Amino acid sequence: MAAHMRAAVLAGPRRIELAEVERPRPGPGEVLVRLHGCGVCGSNLAPWQGRAWFTYPFAPGVPGHEGWGVVERLGAGVDGLVEGQRVALLSGAAFAQYDLAAADRVLPIPEALTGPFPGEALGCAVNVFRRAAIGQGDTVAVVGAGFLGLMVLRLAALAGARVLALSRRETSLALARRLGADEAIPTGDPGAAEARVRDLTGGRLCRVVVEAIGSQEALDLASRLVAEGGRLAIAGYHQDGPRTVDMQSWNWRGIDVVNAHERDPAVQREGVLAAARLVAEGRLDPGPLYRSFPLDRLADAFQAMEERPDGFVKALVTP
Ligand SMILES: NC(=O)c1ccc[n+]([C@@H]2O[C@H](COP(=O)([O-])OP(=O)(O)OC[C@H]3O[C@@H](n4cnc5c(N)ncnc54)[C@H](OP(=O)(O)O)[C@@H]3O)[C@@H](O)[C@H]2O)c1
Structure with a gap:
């Protein structure tokens, strides 16, 4: 039977x-x-x-x-x-x-590693971090302190980056601080959030920005925070229709744009294994x-x- x-x-x-x-x-x-x-x-x-x-x-x-x-x-x-x-x-x-x-x-x-391990989710975070190519001393903004954003910002902090976390809820910002963000900035008023990032970076903005929400608003804000010659890593899934971007501003600043989504099974596997080591x-x-x-x-x-x-x-x- x-x-x-x-x-x-x-x-x-x-x-x-x-x-x-x-x-x-x-x-x-x-x-x-x-x-x-x-x-x-x-x-x-x-x-x-x-x-x-x-x-x-x-x-x-x-x-x-x-x-x-x-x-x-x-x-x-x-x-x-x-x-x-x-x-x-x-x-x-x-x-x-x-x-x-x-x-x-x-x-x-x-x-x-004895506790829970949703490996696929943590592997994605490792792979987003890798695709964003975050290095020591980089100023990094992470837009969206949900599970993915928090894990990526933790990895950025471990790598010796200066991390600015931007998110909507105060509880998410508090978690971001706990996980190593140097600054936690509310996004309720996107103009004020951008001004705060300008202040904190002497007007230079961020070497790397990770968008980890998946909405038009998040893409707009994340785009505005990238320094000249910097990198925008789009980790959010933009599933609900086409997006618009300010291409002129992307062009002018000469930024690199990375879609941080891995389809290659070998890369997915390696992300999970690396995440398991980091948690262990x-x-x-x-x-x-x-x-x-x-x-x-x-x-x-x-x-x-x-x-x-x-x-x-x-x-x-x-x-
Ligand atoms: N690239 C990849 O491999 C990969 C892997 C997994 C997920 N994703 C995608 O990455 C994104 C985040 O995933 P996640 O697992 O971190 O999800 P999550 O834990 O649910 O976090 C969602 C994030 O979006 C924010 N958010 C939700 N609704 C919002 C709204 N109406 N306005 C503004 N902010 C809002 C939350 O902010 P607060 O917490 O401050 O409210 C939080 O930062 C999603 O698009 C997901 O599909 C990508």
């Missing part, structure tokens, strides 16, 4: 059902992971809220893609991993008790940013993401 598992099914906009479904079996080259948890990504919010182009119901466990857990079973031909080993996986159906991934999408977690060494400590929800309260996790109550940054679900 086939084994079963519990999985969350996004049955329709704002409607999640818990289903008992057949547990997937690893085919050749695949690994079955018993999940300890899965992060809830900002990009999961659109399917939860509903958009015309989505077809419901989603497959069980979809769109969870920030899972971690232990190897349950290896498919034929897989070596380099052992059953019981703690891993993060780059998969797509991790709002469940188990998920499958190709062996090269299953990344070992160091023993010293205690250099990156995302623990205080997490709020855990049991799988049967995934809807509450989405609601928290939508309402962003004070102090809330990142939801994890545990099966």
Whole structure:
């Protein structure tokens, strides 16, 4: 008889059902992971809220893609991993008790890392940091102190950059300060935020600016903060239609513009492994940013993401 598992099914906009479904079996080259948890990504919010182009119901466990857990079973031909080993996986159906991934999408977690590890999300932060090419002594503005922005600004501070954090909520700014931002600037009045950055940089603005929100307003503000010859790293997903930019101003200042999104699986993997090392060494400590929800309260996790109550940054679900 086939084994079963519990999985969350996004049955329709704002409607999640818990289903008992057949547990997937690893085919050749695949690994079955018993999940300890899965992060809830900002990009999961659109399917939860509903958009015309989505077809419901989603497959069980979809769109969870920030899972971690232990190897349950290896498919034929897989070596380099052992059953019981703690891993993060780059998969797509991790709002469940188990998920499958190709062996090269299953990344070992160091023993010293004992807590939750939504590897995909942290790997993205490492890769954004790398693509932004932040170096010692750079003045760096991070626009948006959400999970991604906070992790990137922490890495920038570790690299010896001078970090200016810009965000909307006071609680996000307080977290930014705790994680090493030298200055925390509210964005409620974008003109005042820009003036503050000018003041703090003697009018030169910032060598590197990371946009980590994904809105037109954030892109506008981030664009205005880049120094002549500086770099704008766009980390936010701009998913809701075309954007406009002040091309003349980009041209005049001769800035580099980087779309800090990694599609190359090898780079994604390396980002997760690097993030795992940083967390294991205690250099990156995302623990205080997490709020855990049991799988049967995934809807509450989405609601928290939508309402962003004070102090809330990142939801994890545990099966
Ligand atoms: N490049 C990549 O590889 C990658 C990876 C993951 C995510 N992303 C994208 O990066 C962006 C941030 O992701 P995240 O995981 O950090 O999300 P998150 O934790 O939900 O943070 C969202 C950020 O957006 C701000 N924000 C939300 N609604 C806003 C509004 N109406 N006006 C102004 N600011 C608003 C929040 O500011 P406050 O906290 O101050 O309210 C916070 O800084 C998203 O676009 C996400 O899709 C990119």
